[in-house]
Amino acid sequence: MASVKTANDIKLIKYETQKRIGSRLGYSNYEGADIHMMICGSTGCTSSGSGKLITKLEELIARDEMGEKVAIVKTGCFGLCAEGPIIMVQPGNVMYTQVTTEDLDEIWEEHVKGGKPVERLISQNETEFFAKQERIALRNCGRINPECIDEYIAYDGYEALGKVLNEMDPDDVIDLIKESGLRGRGGGGFPAGRKWEAGARAESPIKYICCNADEGDPGAFMDRSILEGDPHSVIEAMIIAGYACGACKGFVYIRAEYPIAVDRLRTAIEQAREYGLLGDNIMGKGFSFDIEIRLGAGAFVCGEGSALMISIEGNRGEPRPKPPRATEKGIFGYPTVLNNVETFANVPQIIVRGLDWYNSIGTEKSKGTKVFAISGKINNTGLVEIPMGTNLREIIYDIGGGIPGGKQFKAAQTGGPSGGCIPAELIDTPIDYDSLTSLGSMMGSGGLIVMDETTCMVDIAKFFLEFTVDESCGKCPPCRIGTKRMLEILERITEGKGEMSDLEELEELAETIQKGALCGLGQSAPNPVLSTMKYFKDEYIAHVRDKKCPAGVCVSMLRFIIEAETCKRCGICAKNCPVGAISGSKETPYTIDQEKCIKCGVCMTKCPFKAIMKNA
Amino acid sequence: MCCEEQVLMQQKLDKVIEDHKDMQGALIPVLHEAQSIYGYLPYEVMKRIAEGLQIPVAKVYGVATFYSQFSLEKKGKYRINVCMGTACYVKGSGDILNKFRERLGIEVGECTDDGLFSLESCRCIGACGLAPVITINDEVYGRLTEKDIDAIIDKYEGMEA
Ligand SMILES: Cc1cc2nc3c(=O)[nH]c(=O)nc-3n(C[C@H](O)[C@H](O)[C@H](O)COP(=O)(O)O)c2cc1C
Ligand code: FES
Numbered sequence: 191m192a193s194v195k196t197a198n199d200i201k202l203i204k205y206e207t208q209k210r211i212g213s214r215l216g217y218s219n220y221e222g223a224d225i226h227m228m229i230c231g232s233t234g235c236t237s238s239g240s241g242k243l244i245t246k247l248e249e250l251i252a253r254d255e256m257g258e259k260v261a262i263v264k265t266g267c268f269g270l271c272a273e274g275p276i277i278m279v280q281p282g283n284v285m286y287t288q289v290t291t292e293d294l295d296e297i298w299e300e301h302v303k304g305g306k307p308v309e310r311l312i313s314q315n316e317t318e319f320f321a322k323q324e325r326i327a328l329r330n331c332g333r334i335n336p337e338c339i340d341e342y343i344a345y346d347g348y349e350a351l352g353k354v355l356n357e358m359d360p361d362d363v364i365d366l367i368k369e370s371g372l373r374g375r376g377g378g379g380f381p382a383g384r385k386w387e388a389g390a391r392a393e394s395p396i397k398y399i400c401c402n403a404d405e406g407d408p409g410a411f412m413d414r415s416i417l418e419g420d421p422h423s424v425i426e427a428m429i430i431a432g433y434a435c436g437a438c439k440g441f442v443y444i445r446a447e448y449p450i451a452v453d454r455l456r457t458a459i460e461q462a463r464e465y466g467l468l469g470d471n472i473m474g475k476g477f478s479f480d481i482e483i484r485l486g487a488g489a490f491v492c493g494e495g496s497a498l499m500i501s502i503e504g505n506r507g508e509p510r511p512k513p514p515r516a517t518e519k520g521i522f523g524y525p526t527v528l529n530n531v532e533t534f535a536n537v538p539q540i541i542v543r544g545l546d547w548y549n550s551i552g553t554e555k556s557k558g559t560k561v562f563a564i565s566g567k568i569n570n571t572g573l574v575e576i577p578m579g580t581n582l583r584e585i586i587y588d589i590g591g592g593i594p595g596g597k598q599f600k601a602a603q604t605g606g607p608s609g610g611c612i613p614a615e616l617i618d619t620p621i622d623y624d625s626l627t628s629l630g631s632m633m634g635s636g637g638l639i640v641m642d643e644t645t646c647m648v649d650i651a652k653f654f655l656e657f658t659v660d661e662s663c664g665k666c667p668p669c670r671i672g673t674k675r676m677l678e679i680l681e682r683i684t685e686g687k688g689e690m691s692d693l694e695e696l697e698e699l700a701e702t703i704q705k706g707a708l709c710g711l712g713q714s715a716p717n718p719v720l721s722t723m724k725y726f727k728d729e730y731i732a733h734v735r736d737k738k739c740p741a742g743v744c745v746s747m748l749r750f751i752i753e754a755e756t757c758k759r760c761g762i763c764a765k766n767c768p769v770g771a772i773s774g775s776k777e778t779p780y781t782i783d784q785e786k787c788i789k790c791g792v793c794m795t796k797c798p799f800k801a802i803m804k805n806a
Numbered sequence: 807m808c809c810e811e812q813v814l815m816q817q818k819l820d821k822v823i824e825d826h827k828d829m830q831g832a833l834i835p836v837l838h839e840a841q842s843i844y845g846y847l848p849y850e851v852m853k854r855i856a857e858g859l860q861i862p863v864a865k866v867y868g869v870a871t872f873y874s875q876f877s878l879e880k881k882g883k884y885r886i887n888v889c890m891g892t893a894c895y896v897k898g899s900g901d902i903l904n905k906f907r908e909r910l911g912i913e914v915g916e917c918t919d920d921g922l923f924s925l926e927s928c929r930c931i932g933a934c935g936l937a938p939v940i941t942i943n944d945e946v947y948g949r950l951t952e953k954d955i956d957a958i959i960d961k962y963e964g965m966e967a
Contacts, residue, residue, distance in 0.1 A: 233931070237946030408891030446875050485838055505865075571893075637893075
């Protein structure tokens with residue numbers, strides 16, 4: 191195993207590896223396999239069956255004795271999770287989606303052996319999905335084998351570290367990151383350079399760098415994908431941050447719910463240690479740094495900085511008031527610089543490619559790109575990385591391929607339980623930190639959940655509050671009691687028992703909680719309610735005054751009705767009704783006894799003639 | 807459970823405690839490992855950890871009950887976890903959860919009488935692109951509809967027969 195003693199060793203490894211994977215890079219002179227079969231091995235595609243494809247491919251390679259010619263590369267996420275499992279054949283960037291083992295036979299014969307791509311299986315959505323993207327944090331996801339440090343190095347990996355250790359003082363690094371305008375990608379958007387500066391200024395014999403990989407916002411999975419697809423980019427950035435701030439150790443706090451990411455990260459750390467990129471006297475420059483992984487245990491609040499650190503210390507993850515800031519008093523009482531996974535993943539590229547390049551991407555106050563996890567009622571669910579300032583319309587219609595089933599776009603929710611929604615009429619808003627905040631939402635970690643006309647906004651607000659009530663740590667009363675009271679009101683409203691005064695009370699409670707809660711979880715908990723009330727007041731009023739749920743979601747307000755004209759009196763509905771609420775016969779039309787009906791909807795799904803209607 | 811197995815598990819636990827003795831903030835890593843040995847965290851195990859790490863049992867209990875990944879109750883051989891994260895919820899995971907409750911006759915947090923299945927819900931496992939999603943032990947199932955649930959349960963029941 192090689193070891194890296196100087197920055198030049200990195201160049202040598204890069205050169206050797208590029209030769210070995212040269213066909214993938216489009217070189218005409220190379221040594222390794224001619225064809226690289228890139229198969230996504232991330233959580234999404236693994237559960238869509240990419241493991242089977244790998245086994246099958248291994249069999250084919252063995253059968254035809256093609257081991258020298260064809261290489262299997264298990265990569266991170268390509269982003270187009272909706273169409274998994276995905277195989278990309280290199281050279282040529284040919285992407286096959288929803289590949290079955292039978293399809294693989296065809297790809298093997300036609301493309302791999304015959305040299306002709308199988309048109310039928312090539313993704314239709316790929317071009318539009320990737321066209322508007324600019325991949326910095328995700329740049330290696332899908333391009334390299336994340337379990338091979340050499341491949342990371344082949345794509346400029348650890349070059350930034352070499353440059354930093356050899357050519358830059360810690361202060362230079364901090365200045366560069368400050369000037370880049372890189373802002374935290376984990377929620378608040380705090381300038382990373384300023385945080386590093388505060389860490390560097392702190393006087394202490396021990397300091398820590400910490401990576402927040404808790405990714406608690408449901409609907410966001412970019413941090414997982416980065417760690418699964420390109421773990422070294424985060425490790426490299428943490429070492430650089432350590433050098434800049436004078437820290438000797440890093441922690442990665444990662445969710446236990448992400449077993450594949452934990453595994454890949456562990457492998458990557460071991461490889462970096464073997465190469466001497468972690469440990470004592472890195473590249474002979476007298477700087478030492480190591481990284482330790484700590485697993486979370488399923489508490490959303492532990493994504494909050496102070497709670498995270500308290501959890502690393504082995505306690506209940508209850509936030510504490512600030513100041514002191516973490517850069518003064520963090521993990522085990524020592525100054526700690528905390529950044530999010532995606533924030534770190536941007537750092538090496540900023541150093542390698544320089545300020546001019548980075549500053550040319552994004553908007554005035556939000557530089558660079560942001561990764562969004564688009565999901566919900568949208569065709570191309572998956573991960574996309576776009577320049578800041580891209581508008582929602584482009585995200586949803588160009589990249590996301592629009593709403594399935596010809597339905598109407600209603601709103602997009604960003605910022606998770608701390609965020610809010612952007613209604614259809616604001617679809618042309620450019621997305622950056624400040625525009626989202628001014629709309630009453632926030633960037634958050636980048637989960638973007640698309641909702642259509644069949645989503646009830648009151649129900650969504652209730653959903654988020656259920657989440658906060660569940661996840662509130664219980665330390666401060668405004669959050670513990672206040673959110674519970676808000677939830678109770680929303681439950682009343684969705685059950686058709688709301689009164690107009692409830693709406694005012696919601697607003698009042700929201701304000702008290704925003705002002706009084708101890709940490710960001712409580713302070714932002716009312717946001718989903720306030721923003722849906724702001725943009726969808728008429729839906730709230732329909733629930734409260736007319737006792738109707740326009741989207742047909744809130745069960746207790748539903749009525750199932752049999753349309754006499756369409757009903758063929760077959761009696762299937764009556765047979766299937768679990769509570770015997772339907773009666774009728776060949777002679778008398780079938781009807782539903784609303785008193786008995788439990789609104790399970792079975793009759794509607796069973797009716798062969800679509801004669802049963804859900805009536806809001 | 808036979809006592810031989812008990813002894814073996816206890817030896818493993820003692821080794822874990824020993825290995826983590828000098829680590830700062832060892833409790834959560836130790837609880838993770840203890841749970842992977844026992845499948846859950848019975849009182850005796852928490853007590854032994856407290857003694858081993860020389861911290862009050864109350865603290866161990868406090869931490870174990872704070873985090874949703876730790877369970878003080880025995881779980882089923884097959885742990886069904888329905889994702890109720892936003893992406894899955896919007897795509898109808900509520901119906902999926904109901905279907906499991908109906909089919910297994912248990913509520914969230916409970917275990918079937920034969921000890922085979924336990925039902926839980928969680929918030930996002932990061933496979934939102936495949937929503938709605940469930941996991942059974944470490945296996946992820948995505949793009950589900952209510953209709954798929956019976957076949958999934960049948961499969962696991964079949965493995966026992
Ligand atoms: C309730 C709550 C949950 C949070 N969850 C996360 C999270 O899962 N991941 C994350 O990176 N930041 C999370 N944050 C933000 C962190 O507190 C912190 O600002 C961030 O990790 C700093 O890194 P950044 O500046 O690089 O974004 C959360 C904040 C709050 C209030
Ligand atoms: S919301 Fe279910 S996997 Fe993310």
